[in-house]
Amino acid sequence: MKPKHTLLFFISLLCSPSLLLAQEQTSLVTDSMSTATKYGLRLGFDLAKPIRSLVEDGYSGFEVMGDFRVYKKFYVAAEVGNETKERIEANLNSTTSGSFLKLGADYNAYNNWFGLNNAIYFGLRYGFSTFKQELISYEIFATDHTFPPTTIYNSEEFSGLSAHWAELIFGVKTEVLTNLYLTLNFQLKRKLTEDKPENFDNLFIPGFNRTYDFSEFGAGFGYGVSYLIPIFKK
């Protein structure tokens, strides 16, 4: 190439960016991608409890859950449900049934990529349950075996029992389809107050799961599906 043309080429290269810059500015203003995040009421139900109802003998239960984003990464959340659990063992045969309500808040600790709405969250709940216990039968504990073991069938119902507990939740919410979320969470619970039936115990508390003789703590998990009803965008 002639030196004159080479020089002209390089000069035009230097000049053109300013032209391109002008174009970019106008294109930014008319960008079609939305940066708004959806705010709405998310409602759903737990899948683990109905599955457990089918799979486990003597258990039936369901749970409905909801949450609502109040500010950026903070949500208020609640779960409500009903559980019945039978304990069928030779030495002790009893049934617990009742409902529970959990109220609290979740914090999403995950920074979503642009346009995604997944969450890895920590939550706190205050749990409350009203339930009844029915003691159906029991075998008398005796170390001497001169006489055959005695089973007492003395159906006794303890109703109007209640319990309160605090819960720490760690979970994941994934948006699998537009506005449809799957949740998996693990719960660590601690009993706060509990009505114990006279001369018996609460072997299971709805919403709390099974209790332990030597500990105020308990655990559970949830697997659910929920749908976000969008209300507004910010």
Next chain:
Amino acid sequence: MNKKIITILSLLLLLNGCTKDDICPEGTASTPLLIIRFNDVENPLDLKSVSKLTIETDYDPSVTLYTDVTTDSIAIPLQTGSNNTRYRFIMNKGLVDEITDIYSFDYERNDIYINRACGFKTTYTEFTAEEVDSGPVDWIIYLIILDPIIEDETKAHITILH
């Protein structure tokens, strides 16, 4: 993040697994036995051993608890499914000078909850004893109730004077 999830998952599964409240520990106080002390009818405060004592339940079929024992105190169970238990106290069983005394024990029962692994035990109250007429000769002169409440096995509940 995956590691954290697995750690928490295993922790929770562990909590839902076998815990110490699934096993009734050995040595847990269970339904108490009736503790009998043998005292001298002439010196009621003194212990007096019996020898060649056989204790059987007074039912058909009978269960033998002790055969030809020599002791100054003994423990026997009371039925947990009934408010009455009958025993045969036999001295020198099988010998020419065999003497049988039959006693009927009546009581009220209370079932007490221990924990979820052990369940319930029974304690007895309003304990009374009555001799069931069994012949012209008795080796038991008096049967005295020391404590009508049978809740533990720390001390004798009745004393037999012979």
